[in-house]
Ligand SMILES: Nc1nc2c(ncn2[C@@H]2O[C@H](COP(=O)(O)OP(=O)(O)OP(=O)(O)O)[C@@H](O)[C@H]2O)c(=O)[nH]1
């Protein structure tokens with residue numbers, strides 16, 4: 554993208570909040586939201602309803618299939634453009650829409666539990682934004698309460714929400730970490746993700762055995778002892 558103009562400090566209503574962002578306007582006059590951990594989205598990303606998006610994507614996917622020479626009158630293929638469109642908008646990319654952000658149940662830390670809480674082995678599926686093929690992995694999330702505790706399932710739901718976008722693993726990791734900091738009102742958050750990218754294993758270099766590890770450590774988790782404690786918990790092998 555060739556940048557033509559940058560507008561700073563534009564306010565957007567993201568997750569129900571007003572955010573300060575930068576918007577780049579390219580040579581074609583298209584707007585691109587640019588913040589470091591934000592998914593790059595056009596400012597008119599939600600001008601179309603979900604149903605309108607499904608109808609448009611269906612047409613585009615039909616064109617792809619036609620171009621590949623597939624016979625769209627075939628009984629098994631004819632519903633595919635609609636299936637793919639519905640899957641994109643309502644399932645695998647539904648996390649693009651802030652309206653689908655899960656509700657965060659927060660409670661008072663009345664037990665004064667001041668050690669770390671680790672939610673580990675959160676399995677997720679995402680899709681690589683470079684090839685649009687799956688990423689599958691496990692996220693491990695930890696925080697230390699600053700007065701609030703969060704419903705456990707909300708940690709899983711938050712991972713799922715950000716995973717349901719075209720992603721790179723670095724950004725996915727940071728989006729989860731930063732949102733948790735915001736929700737919990739603390740910097741003391743850690744996220745580790747170990748994931749397999751099908752763009753690396755099923756095509757391209759075709760490496761079946763490698764996986765990718767990314768980490769977000771902030772607040773007390775920058776301390777080596779805390780980090781080591783967190784990583785030690787990830788090694789526990791408990792059969793349930
Ligand atoms: N940093 C990062 N890279 C990723 C991620 N997912 C996929 N990639 C890489 O994105 C790169 C895209 O490289 P390109 O050379 O443009 O694409 P390509 O020709 O399909 O490359 P190959 O995958 O090597 O065949 C590849 O190296 C992918 O492995 C991710 O989450 N993070």
Ligand SMILES: [Zn+2]
Nearest residue numbers: 681683684752
């Ligand atoms: Zn890829």
